[in-house]
Amino acid sequence: MKKVIVIGNGMVSYKFCEKFAASEKFTDYKLIVFGEEPRRAYDRVHLSEFYDGKTSEDLSMSSANWYEDHNIELHISEMITEINREDKTVANHRGDIYSYDYLVLATGSSAFVPPIEGVEKEGVFVYRTIEDLEATEVYAKKLKAEGKTEAAVLGGGLLGLEAANAVKNLGLNAHVVEFAPRLMPRQLDKGASDMLQSKIESMGLKVHLSKQTQYLQGDKAIEGLQYVDDTELKVDMLVVSAGIRPRDEVARECGLEVGTRGGIVVNQKMETSDKNIFAIGECALLNSMIYGLVAPGYDMAEVAVQQITGGDAVMPESIDMSTQLKLIGTEVASFGDALNQSKEDIDEIIYENKRNGIYKKINISKDGKKLLGGILIGDSSDYNSLFQIYSNGMKLPEAPEDLILGSRGGDEGGLLGDVMDLPDGAQICSCESVTKGQICSAIENGEATDVAGVISCTKAGTGCGGCKPMVTDLTNATLKSLGIEVKEGVCEHFDLSRQDLYKIIQVKGYTKFDEVLDNHGNGGHGCELCKPLIASLMATIHADTANEEYAIQDSNDRFLANIQRNGTYSVVPRIPGGEITPEKLIALGEIAKKYDLYTKVTGGVRIDLFGATVNQLPLIWKDLIAHGFESGHAYGKSLRTVKTCVGSTWCRYGMDESVSFGIELENRYRGIRAPHKIKGGVSGCIRECAEARGKDFGLIAVEGGWNLYLGGNGGATPRHAELFAEQIDNETVIKYLDRYLMFYMRTAKPLQRTAAWQERLEGGLDYLKEVIIEDKLGIAEDLENEMKTLVNKFKCEWTQAVNDPEIMKRFNHFVNSKEEDSNIVFVPLREQKMPEPWK
Amino acid sequence: MEEILNKYRTIKLEDVNVWFKAASIKAFPKDGGACVKYKDLQIAVFNFERANKWYACQNLSPEKNEMVLSRGMIGDHNGIPKIACPLHKKTFSLETGENLNGDLPPIAIYPVKIENENVFIGFEE
Numbered sequence: 001m002k003k004v005i006v007i008g009n010g011m012v013s014y015k016f017c018e019k020f021a022a023s024e025k026f027t028d029y030k031l032i033v034f035g036e037e038p039r040r041a042y043d044r045v046h047l048s049e050f051y052d053g054k055t056s057e058d059l060s061m062s063s064a065n066w067y068e069d070h071n072i073e074l075h076i077s078e079m080i081t082e083i084n085r086e087d088k089t090v091a092n093h094r095g096d097i098y099s100y101d102y103l104v105l106a107t108g109s110s111a112f113v114p115p116i117e118g119v120e121k122e123g124v125f126v127y128r129t130i131e132d133l134e135a136t137e138v139y140a141k142k143l144k145a146e147g148k149t150e151a152a153v154l155g156g157g158l159l160g161l162e163a164a165n166a167v168k169n170l171g172l173n174a175h176v177v178e179f180a181p182r183l184m185p186r187q188l189d190k191g192a193s194d195m196l197q198s199k200i201e202s203m204g205l206k207v208h209l210s211k212q213t214q215y216l217q218g219d220k221a222i223e224g225l226q227y228v229d230d231t232e233l234k235v236d237m238l239v240v241s242a243g244i245r246p247r248d249e250v251a252r253e254c255g256l257e258v259g260t261r262g263g264i265v266v267n268q269k270m271e272t273s274d275k276n277i278f279a280i281g282e283c284a285l286l287n288s289m290i291y292g293l294v295a296p297g298y299d300m301a302e303v304a305v306q307q308i309t310g311g312d313a314v315m316p317e318s319i320d321m322s323t324q325l326k327l328i329g330t331e332v333a334s335f336g337d338a339l340n341q342s343k344e345d346i347d348e349i350i351y352e353n354k355r356n357g358i359y360k361k362i363n364i365s366k367d368g369k370k371l372l373g374g375i376l377i378g379d380s381s382d383y384n385s386l387f388q389i390y391s392n393g394m395k396l397p398e399a400p401e402d403l404i405l406g407s408r409g410g411d412e413g414g415l416l417g418d419v420m421d422l423p424d425g426a427q428i429c430s431c432e433s434v435t436k437g438q439i440c441s442a443i444e445n446g447e448a449t450d451v452a453g454v455i456s457c458t459k460a461g462t463g464c465g466g467c468k469p470m471v472t473d474l475t476n477a478t479l480k481s482l483g484i485e486v487k488e489g490v491c492e493h494f495d496l497s498r499q500d501l502y503k504i505i506q507v508k509g510y511t512k513f514d515e516v517l518d519n520h521g522n523g524g525h526g527c528e529l530c531k532p533l534i535a536s537l538m539a540t541i542h543a544d545t546a547n548e549e550y551a552i553q554d555s556n557d558r559f560l561a562n563i564q565r566n567g568t569y570s571v572v573p574r575i576p577g578g579e580i581t582p583e584k585l586i587a588l589g590e591i592a593k594k595y596d597l598y599t600k601v602t603g604g605v606r607i608d609l610f611g612a613t614v615n616q617l618p619l620i621w622k623d624l625i626a627h628g629f630e631s632g633h634a635y636g637k638s639l640r641t642v643k644t645c646v647g648s649t650w651c652r653y654g655m656d657e658s659v660s661f662g663i664e665l666e667n668r669y670r671g672i673r674a675p676h677k678i679k680g681g682v683s684g685c686i687r688e689c690a691e692a693r694g695k696d697f698g699l700i701a702v703e704g705g706w707n708l709y710l711g712g713n714g715g716a717t718p719r720h721a722e723l724f725a726e727q728i729d730n731e732t733v734i735k736y737l738d739r740y741l742m743f744y745m746r747t748a749k750p751l752q753r754t755a756a757w758q759e760r761l762e763g764g765l766d767y768l769k770e771v772i773i774e775d776k777l778g779i780a781e782d783l784e785n786e787m788k789t790l791v792n793k794f795k796c797e798w799t800q801a802v803n804d805p806e807i808m809k810r811f812n813h814f815v816n817s818k819e820e821d822s823n824i825v826f827v828p829l830r831e832q833k834m835p836e837p838w839k
Numbered sequence: 840m841e842e843i844l845n846k847y848r849t850i851k852l853e854d855v856n857v858w859f860k861a862a863s864i865k866a867f868p869k870d871g872g873a874c875v876k877y878k879d880l881q882i883a884v885f886n887f888e889r890a891n892k893w894y895a896c897q898n899l900s901p902e903k904n905e906m907v908l909s910r911g912m913i914g915d916h917n918g919i920p921k922i923a924c925p926l927h928k929k930t931f932s933l934e935t936g937e938n939l940n941g942d943l944p945p946i947a948i949y950p951v952k953i954e955n956e957n958v959f960i961g962f963e964e
Contacts, residue, residue, distance in 0.1 A: 528928055
């Protein structure tokens with residue numbers, strides 16, 4: 001067995017291992033990988049997402065066991081300091097010696113820090129590793145605590161802008177300082193750069209061009225940049241992102257040939273000056289160039305694997321440097337000869353729209369036959385198509401400007417027409433070098449049956465992800481051409497969609513999760529995705545509460561309460577329409593006092609009691625039920641509240657009794673289980689004090705009846721409900737709502753709110769009207785009957801629980817002790833309490 | 840908090856020298872879990888009735904150090920038995936304790952045996 005040692009554990013190193021592991025000859029080799037960073041290879045391309053809440057594990061290139069599972073020895077936090085080419089061994093920083101048959105240098109690059117006076121000052125960082133980002137974050141927090149807010153990024157290239165975005169995400173004012181007279185000088189022309197600059201400035205970043213820094217101001221910590229033109233910029237922090245330097249130290253010391261400006265010299269086979277040593281990625285100097293992009297790095301990894309295992313792949317003569325990415329919210333793409341550098345005669349076609357912040361340029365050969373390159377700013381949706389036309393030398397339309405302006409008049413169609421018209425050799429994913437032919441054949445020979453399958457077996461779309469729309473189109477088109485329906489399984493245990501499961505449970509009358517899993521699933525035990533889904537479906541179909549088969553309920557449904565930060569629960573009794581008597585209000589207060597609960601009025605016009613231990617829940621509910629309260633289902637994927645304004649009962653503007661109708665609706669739909677939570681609102685006039693249009697269903701009283709709005713929500717993606725019917729009476733409102741909610745419950749995806757469901761409904765609102773109002777599908781009566789059953793069979797599940805000794809057994813923290821969890825600690829907050837903060 | 844975390848460590852079957860009788864098997868839900876108190880430890884015990892197997896782990900979720908794992912949903916991922924924390928649905932293998940969908944530290948796993956319809960948890964003291 002031959003030994004291959006890989007020095008470096010970045011993206012290209014991982015790709016090398018991945019490609020090696022996929023090779024037929026893999027079992028003849030033993031791979032040993034050394035990385036000096038303390039973690040497995042991660043995605044540096046998306047590094048700025050680290051400040052968006054992604055963890056290093058989210059960014060990791062592989063799962064925790066990947067190396068072990070593939071029998072590859074991974075040494076992290078180990079730096080190789082010496083190569084002995086004569087003995088064919090390497091030594092790490094501790095002096096341990098390892099021998100190799102082949103050595104692969106994937107040492108990558110380090111951030112280039114220009115020799116400016118004062119770069120050693122406190123508050124100066126580079127942007128390269130997760131550790132760099134962590135250190136920057138700590139410093140930024142310290143600055144903010146001191147009321148300091150200004151941070152500069154040195155370098156207006158691709159990485160510099162990424163770094164500026166990261167700095168902005170840290171909550172600081174970001175200044176981009178660039179030596180050249182334009183941003184991204186290597187990829188963009190002046191017009192594109194100007195457009196990018198104005199987009200970036202509109203996001204609140206400052207751009208300083210043609211600025212050369214002479215020294216950094218400040219004593220111990222940086223206080224500003226002094227430019228050579230005698231101007232200055234006062235900043236409290238500096239992130240240097242002025243380029244990269246290949247890591248060639250260890251190669252240089254063992255006598256391998258390196259370039260005058262750094263980089264390990266390799267030939268087209270990725271061999272260094274020693275035939276047993278290869279160099280790949282950003283440390284390799286190929287064609288006298290360092291390629292700082294992922295796609296060529298991955299190609300190098302492939303070539304090296306092949307060369308070691310006896311294949312004959314070599315790097316192509318010309319290497320594609322096309323890029324498509326999103327920088328600070330702005331789409332940027334450049335491909336081919338974007339800067340008119342080729343010797344060919346070129347005609348430029350430029351479209352510039354300052355109003356919308358869009359700049360598009362294509363370079364066409366003088367004879368009008370070939371697309372040579374281009375730049376897209378602000379809208380890169382045509383990048384994939386343009387790139388295909390460019391890289392496959394496809395014929396251009398009669399009027400090549402249509403490529404960026406779209407066909408004006410005449411038939412509408414994509415630039416490419418049908419994705420299936422692309423040649424089989426067309427490269428769809430340039431990061432992973434995946435062709436159209438490979439994607440289609442993965443489906444045709446049964447290796448993949450959906451987009452996720454195609455991605456996992458071809459790796460297409462796992463790099464920058466820009467090709468995903470095209471991969472999806474190709475997958476769906478290929479499936480269609482094979483007559484296969486596109487699958488929508490809910491999880492690894494079921495290939496069926498929620499809608500299919502609904503029908504199956506309804507027809508077969510299943511009442512146990514095991515029956516569904518055994519007869520229609522893929523075996524195993526189920527999981528946290530399919531269990532609560534099937535629990536919800538059974539509750540809807542059989543008009544049951546969440547107390548049936550409690551082990552498959554979502555844990556909030558299992559304890560009929562919302563779990564809070566410290567493992568205690570909140571208690572929310574129903575207060576229909578927000579109307580409550582003084583007696584009940586007093587009772588709520590007395591109960592909250594008795595159990596020492598934190599009390600707050602919620603956004604949904606009711607009162608939330610926090611801090612109940614699992615043992616206390618039934619006691620609290622017994623008291624609440626004795627005072628006439630019932631469950632508010634705040635813990636369920638079910639109706640929460642119907643918010644109302646006071647309406648014509650009191651309000652001098654009110655057109656109708658919004659409170660009365662709101663109470664009626666809340667009592668009608670309480671307890672029903674749905675794909676997601678449902679909220680309603682009823683306003684007594686067009687002033688809309690109940691914010692009904694931000695709810696799943698909303699009513700506004702107008703002259704002559706109610707206007708009914710459907711499919712709104714607040715949340716992460718707020719959406720106003722759409723006007724569905726006008727001036728209808730109470731009875732019609734209920735008829736339409738019964739049909740609408742039941743139709744939603746039957747057909748939506750798991751955890752899909754009405755807004756998202758409605759938005760994706762083919763045919764949109766018009767189709768919905770046809771189904772609900774005109775009964776086009778002939779199901780209106782079924783829908784109404786199903787809803788009536790649910791309404792008639794309503795039971796308060798907390799009343800059910802406190803009266804059933806079997807159910808009550810659930811509410812103990814320990815199965816073998818009556819004690820409570822001693823781990824729960826509260827601290828005072830204003831005049832109440834809160835959980836001890838997380839450390 | 841460190842202190843609490845350090846109290847839990849995986850016990851291998853061969854190292855068990857104390858079998859603690861927790862409760863009757865009837866006290867545990869089918870295909871679900873419950874929490875057992877042993878001295879000052881909280882151990883989550885799960886009954887995988889479909890496979891007639893039992894597993895035990897620390898009740899402490901390593902994400903935010905809350906005593907909640909026993910209240911989570913059980914299931915499997917590619918055949919690996921797992922528990923999903925009820926707070927943010929972080930899942931852990933009940934065979935190795937490893938976090939299956941993130942980079943949280945592994946949880947401690949304890950051996951379980953069933954004798955005369957009683958559940959015993961193995962400790963090393």
